[in-house]
Amino acid sequence: xxKEVVFRALNWRWYFTSLLTLFIGIFCWVLILILPISSFTxxxxxxxxxxxxxxxxxLGISRMFKKEEFKNGLWQCLLSFIMFFIIGGLFAFYPPxxxxxxxxxxxxxxxxxxxxxxxxLFSDEKELVEVTQPDILIxxxxxxxxxxxxxxxxxxxxxxxxxxxxxxxxxxxxxxKEIRKQSMxxxxxxxxxLKEFSSDDKDFTVKEGDWGDYYGSRIEVWFQPDxxxxxxxxxxxxxxxxxGN
Numbered sequence: 001x002x003k004e005v006v007f008r009a010l011n012w013r014w015y016f017t018s019l020l021t022l023f024i025g026i027f028c029w030v031l032i033l034i035l036p037i038s039s040f041t042x043x044x045x046x047x048x049x050x051x052x053x054x055x056x057x058x059l060g061i062s063r064m065f066k067k068e069e070f071k072n073g074l075w076q077c078l079l080s081f082i083m084f085f086i087i088g089g090l091f092a093f094y095p096p097x098x099x100x101x102x103x104x105x106x107x108x109x110x111x112x113x114x115x116x117x118x119x120x121l122f123s124d125e126k127e128l129v130e131v132t133q134p135d136i137l138i139x140x141x142x143x144x145x146x147x148x149x150x151x152x153x154x155x156x157x158x159x160x161x162x163x164x165x166x167x168x169x170x171x172x173x174x175x176x177k178e179i180r181k182q183s184m185x186x187x188x189x190x191x192x193x194l195k196e197f198s199s200d201d202k203d204f205t206v207k208e209g210d211w212g213d214y215y216g217s218r219i220e221v222w223f224q225p226d227x228x229x230x231x232x233x234x235x236x237x238x239x240x241x242x243x244g245n
Contacts, residue, residue, distance in 0.1 A: 017056035145245025168216030209244025
């Protein structure tokens, strides 16, 4: 009985489920904004609107198999597709809030070392920072534990750079193989002027830890020359506060 009522409601009008998708998408966006952040909150309420959009699309296809409803089914599929991208754009380019909580110097720091916080990245617009010497900048990306990075280097021969990430207190290397592969990129700068090497199309993920579980890390930039006779060498290192995925 209940299933029949639900099914009839969803098939009331061809545009109903698409409008429902938009409503649920906005509602979930607001819930993420006001509820305490957690992996469940973020993942569940981010996924729910897309699930409803998928159901709407499937119902549109089923409607197309009815001769008198073919056009309406076609319109329903198209509108469901449009709503999918509208909700996707809402969550991707205007996230309700950062899943990262502010850091209040609450990690263990026995060596009293200096740490930097990952910079913000909004709709691919990077937080502006003045760089006057070789440096590495880490950016929050999409969800906790996932980052992008920029490296600024002067004279460097042809080769590739990649990252090594260590737990600052234990010196344990984190997600070694994955981060090496995800962070590797080609570099070359024959001039002494500082050049930026950006990770616009790449990100890396730290698996160790959990959302809101902040700890100090040491991020090293390593260089692998194209010349196989030249050994790899460390170019830079910098301490960052990170969390796992």
